[in-house]
Amino acid sequence: MFSHNGKISVRQVEILLILQMFNTSILLLPRIAANHAGRNGYMLPIAALAFGFIYLFCITTLTNRFKGDTIVEFLPKIVAKPIAYLVLALFVVKIIITTGLEIRMFGEMVSQVMLPKTPIEVIILTMLLTTAYLVKSGIEATARMGEILLYFIFLPLVIVFALIVVKADYKQLLPLFETDLMSIGKGAFVISLSFMPIEFMLILAGLMKKQEKTRQAVLIALLAIAVIETIVVILTYVGIGANESKRQIWPVLTLMQSVQFPGSLIENQEILMMTSWVFSIYMYISSGIYFSSLMVSRALKVRRENIFILPVIPIIYFVSIFPESLIDAYKYYMSFQYSFGIWFLVPIPIVFILIAKIRKVGNING
Amino acid sequence: MTKQQDKNKISVEGIYHDKENKINMELSTSLDTNIKNVEILFKDCMDLVKREVDIGKEVPFRVYGAYFDGMVNREILENFFLSRVIDYKNLNGDIFENSKTPTQIIMDHFSATFDIKEVETMDDMIKAILSGDTGLFVDNSKKGLVIATRGWPNRGVGEPSSENVVRGSRDGFTEIVRFNSVLIRRRIRDTKLKTKMVSFGTRSRTDVAVMYMEDIAKPELVEDVMRRLNKYEIDAIFDSGYIEQLIEDSWKSPFPQTQATERPDKVASSLLEGKIAIVVDNSPFVLIVPTTLNAFYQASEDYYQRWQIMSFTRILRYLVSFLSFALPGLYIATLNFQPGMLPTPFAISIAASREGITFPTVLEILIMELTFELFREAGIRIPGAIGHVIGLVGGIVIGQAAVEARIISPMIIIIVAFTAISTFAIPDYSLTSAFRLVRFFFILSAAFFGLYGFLLAMLFVLAHLSSLESFKVPYLAPYNASDRNRFRDLKDTILRFPTFMQVTRPIFARENQRTRLRLKESRANEDMEPGAEKMKGNYTSNRRDK
Structure with a gap:
């Protein structure tokens, strides 16, 4: 029987992670890749996997020591409570800011493609409220939603990609290997920041049914997203060219515009392709809202875990309307990712692993 | 004497009936007391047939029977019980001399029907009588007898009116x-x-x-x-x-x-x-x-016909059920907010057909949808013969005339009609009703926020369905949580796989009872596919190497 224990399966975690990583950054990816490695940018997601594995290792080593616990439960076991709660508060703030900037970028995109006359505040707020409706039902419903949205997100993409594959100009990828290792390394690191949602594993791991499979879940999600990213970059280059990718804010959107559907059933199909992104951003934002409110309610030991969902929404909303314009939002988003993206992926887990080892807390064999 | 002890007092609630309306009373050994109680309980129930008879010849042996007229099968009562009572009445009474209780004597000697049983409380007795059985009170016995004589007018087993099939059994449930x-x-x-x-x-x-x-x-x-x-x-x-x-x-x-x-x-x-x-x-x-949602798309016929055509039908059902709630919303979204999505000639022809129409598209759609809902409701209420006329009148007058009068555009008629037909392609009526309601939600959100609103509505409904459960089973299974049964349940979803591939039961079954189809043990080495022997061209040497 399906029990209501607020636990989700390995497959659900994989899907949640894939959908969270498949967010706005994918739309920017070809541009970032082109900036760092020119026409060899498609190598970067694969190279970024090396960084991904480090993140995976750091985070799962920490969570595996504390089976059944989320970060809210295991941090106070490692360090003194005030420090633990301070770190937790920082984590919540980070998630809220990332989610806020993410939804701002999303709002800008929707505004540009679909609703040029509607105030962006309305777009953002309606999205936030729709998300709140899902996450109030808890992690199980969210995970199931992820499973369903997987069909809605990737099926249209596969169709469009198939059309691009047929008509693409593969000479765009040549010559191969003309980039130096240094810029590949640097680019790979920047791309690897798109794996940032792995940090949600600090919470998700504690909500998994089979916690011994945390590593496997993250690994599969990482490999899947790296492959998807590579395909997206390659197709953008062969579709619109690496140089054009550099100039566009949303190169993938430009790519979508370049596609011609057979029989011209629909024109301006990039609007239709927005469907995929609206759905995947929805999952990212739902995770942002859910995890931040879950952490607050667990830290305060409130019995109803969804009670902080509505209070979190105005905060995220204010973060999202803080940037003046799209350019601002983009700037904030990128610099926030560069400066703070890595913190909860590598340094903080490592510090806590070391402290846990010295203090011998948690499952030592983990 | 307190109120509770006064058994003769007539007050149905309180003395005889408890809070749950059950009769709170043991059967009495005295037949007269029982008769009195029954008389009180069934006071002014003229449809109750009751009679006291003495069925012993030498020893007095009184019984009191009661049943509701019209609710019993009198043939059973008369042929298998009453006629035997009369037969025995003329015999000598050796049967009364053994150690059996009065009710057992009746069961053993007077009843030619299997279905007769002893009951101990007045509540069981009365409930049986009210359900169409015959109750028999016996003198000097703490127990009464219930003879199963139920038989009332019914319409018999007919064809299911809401779930017709071309191929498959034609018997439907009835009221009994x-x-x-x-x-x-x-x-x-x-x-x-x-x-x-x-x-x-x-x-x-x-x-x-x-x-x-x-x-x-x-x-x-x-x-x-x-x-x-x-x-x-x-x-x-x-x-x-x-x-x-x-x-x-x-x-x-x-x-x-x-x-x-x-x-x-x-x-x-x-x-x-x-x-x-x-x-x-x-x-x-x-x-x-x-x-689960999937179960509503499975019609009985799907399994009786070939899998290719039924898979095709399933795809069609899913597609039209999506259109049944989404099409009007999509139309509003594309026409009002994203006309660029439509191929230019098509967009121009729609614009031309809307020429001279004053209402906004949303209002047009809402008016037509509500009109259609009105037809549907009226069609159910109006007596059969006139019902067809209403369809005709509705179709011609509202459709044709409204278009000619430039109240609504012809595109709207096409969309509303298509949506209406789509709803009927879903095999389950209650799911159709849900989609009818959800459709208005989609229309309104598309009217406010265009395609974005449509997508939000879609997310909202999907989120709702994801959080929904039926007896702890996720409503969208097996589209989610399919790994619980190792993805096997997906064989009976949008595609209906061939019967020989449907080897397992879905997640509802116990885990050790998941096998539905397998090869007989004696032929376990053969191919699962039907006709595999023939393909190999040899009926005898068809065993696979181990």
Whole structure:
């Protein structure tokens, strides 16, 4: 029987992670890749996997020591409570800011493609409220939603990609290997920041049914997203060219515009392709809202875990309307990712692993 | 003398009936007391037939029988009971001299029917009489007898009106709980098919049969169903719809969380999947729990016809069910907000057809949708012969005339008509009703925010469906949580895989009872595919190497 224990399966975690990583950054990816490695940018997601594995290792080593616990439960076991709660508060703030900037970028995109006359505040707020409706039902419903949205997100993409594959100009990828290792390394690191949602594993791991499979879940999600990213970059280059990718804010959107559907059933199909992104951003934002409110309610030991969902929404909303314009939002988003993206992926887990080892807390064999 | 002790006082509530409207009284050894009580309880019930007879010849042996006129099968009563009483009356009374109790004597010597049983309380007696059985009070006995003589007018087993099939059985459920359980039992001749009887409704005392396969259904599910059934005290249950709404998981959802069907074959196959059937007296609709969204797209016929055509039909059903709630919304979104999406010639032709129409598209769609809903409602209420006329009048007058009068554009007529037909392609009526309601939500959100609003509405509905459960089974299974049964349940979803591939039962069944189809043990080495022997061109050497 399906029990209501607020636990989700390995497959659900994989899907949640894939959908969270498949967010706005994918739309920017070809541009970032082109900036760092020119026409060899498609190598970067694969190279970024090396960084991904480090993140995976750091985070799962920490969570595996504390089976059944989320970060809210295991941090106070490692360090003194005030420090633990301070770190937790920082984590919540980070998630809220990332989610806020993410939804701002999303709002800008929707505004540009679909609703040029509607105030962006309305777009953002309606999205936030729709998300709140899902996450109030808890992690199980969210995970199931992820499973369903997987069909809605990737099926249209596969169709469009198939059309691009047929008509693409593969000479765009040549010559191969003309980039130096240094810029590949640097680019790979920047791309690897798109794996940032792995940090949600600090919470998700504690909500998994089979916690011994945390590593496997993250690994599969990482490999899947790296492959998807590579395909997206390659197709953008062969579709619109690496140089054009550099100039566009949303190169993938430009790519979508370049596609011609057979029989011209629909024109301006990039609007239709927005469907995929609206759905995947929805999952990212739902995770942002859910995890931040879950952490607050667990830290305060409130019995109803969804009670902080509505209070979190105005905060995220204010973060999202803080940037003046799209350019601002983009700037904030990128610099926030560069400066703070890595913190909860590598340094903080490592510090806590070391402290846990010295203090011998948690499952030592983990 | 206190009020409670005064048995002769007539006050139905309080003295005779407890809070649950059960008669709180033991049977008395004195026949006269029993008669008096029955007379009081059935005061002014002129349809009750009652009579006292002395069936002994030498020893006085009085009995008092009561039944409701018209509710009993008089043939059973007269041929198998009363005629024998009269026969015995003229015999010598050796039978009275052994150690048997008076009721046992009657059961052994006067009854030629199997179905006669002793009851101990007045409540059981009265309930039996009210259900169409005959009650027999016997002098000097603490027990009474109930002879099963139920037989009342009924319409018989007819064709299910809401779930017709071209191929498949034509018997449908009827209003009598016993007939319905027979229709199911005729399809599953297994002792493990269990039927639990409960009575629901303090006044109606409606019989409710809970049927399940003992070794396939999960015990916790059976327990859960029984627990939910026992939760409420209601005065009357007139249809399974009452129970459906009292046992469902989420009352806020427009989506049905139990499946109601008129088809015994559907119930039988569901029972073999580990689901539970709730058969309610006076209702030709049997409830099946738990249910999933996918189950509503499965018609009985899908399994009786070839898999290719039925897979095609399934795809069609899913597609049109999407269109049935989405099309008007999509039309508004594209036309009002994203006209660039339409191919230019098409957009121009739509614009031309809208020339001279004053209403905005949203209003046009809303007017037409509501008009159609009106036709549907009126069509049900209007007597048969006139009903067809209404369809004609509606189609021609509202359709043609409204377009010519430039009230609405022809595109709207096409869309509303297509949507309406789409709803009828979904095999389940209650799901259709949910989609009808959801459609308006899509229309309004598309009217406000265009395609973005449409997508939000879509997310909202999907989120709702993801959080919905029916008896702890996710509503969208097997599209989610499919790994629970190693993705096997996906073989019977949008595509209906060939029958020989449907080897497992879905997640509803117990884990050790998941195999539905396998090769016979003696031929376990052969190919699962039917006709595999022939393909190899040799019937004898068809064994695979181990």
